[in-house]
Amino acid sequence: MKKLIMMVALVAATYGTFAQTVDLRRKVEVNGTAEKEVTPDIINVSISLKEYMDGKKKISISELEKQLEGAVSAAGIPKEDFTVNNVSGWNNATEKKKNPDFLASKQYGIRVRDLNKYNQLLSKVDPKGIQYTNITSYDYSKMPELKKELKLQALLAAKEKANYLVTALGDKLGKVLSISENDGGGSVYPQARMYSNVAMRSAVADAPESDIDFQKIKLSFQVNAVFEIQ
Known part of the structure; x- marks a missing residue:
């Protein structure tokens, strides 16, 4: 009898739990x-400058960098939006000793919120010194x-x-x-884009309207x- 009562209680408890779940x-x-x-109203770009020979005269990274810094300032771009991304061979004394004709390059990151300012600053930098420019990201x-x-x-x-x-x-x-x-x-x-030195010369000369907008x-x-x- 006790076993029967326990079984009934167990079934009742199981049913109650099932009904609750x-x-x-x-x-x-x-x-x-x-x-x-x-x-996009935030565009991150990368610009690579590279030394080049103008006849027998070397146009140095320092000269190109001054041009770029001046262009960035004239465009009203904040200093915190202008950074050095990478240096390739800059101050590499060993490489320069091995190869007197060694040409250094330097990469910069610029954040622009107005594409017209980007076109404006590129027009003030010697196009022969621009190795490439790359639109890295949008936001x-x-x-x-x-x-x-x-x-x-x-x-x-x-x-x-x-x-x-x-x-x-x-x-x-x-x-x-x-x-x-x-x-x-x-x-x-x-899609991010990259422009070579040749393309940049054409862009600066012709100043075409960009379709990024x-x-x-x-x-x-x-x-x-x-x-x-x-």
């Missing part, structure tokens, strides 16, 4: 997506705010989708039960939400 609420699960394109100054805005829009889109699906069945949408987010499709940035950053966010059906 199984969610019997009716639910609808949907995805919401939000996208937006913005024009958008209000990116954190934009991400929050898109995530909220994606969540509202999910709620709207869930509402019309549930309403179509004659039910009402209840409270949200869970929310999860993910990068829906990813963020698309413009039209190279958009595309952001896309997706939110997964589960709502209760009343």
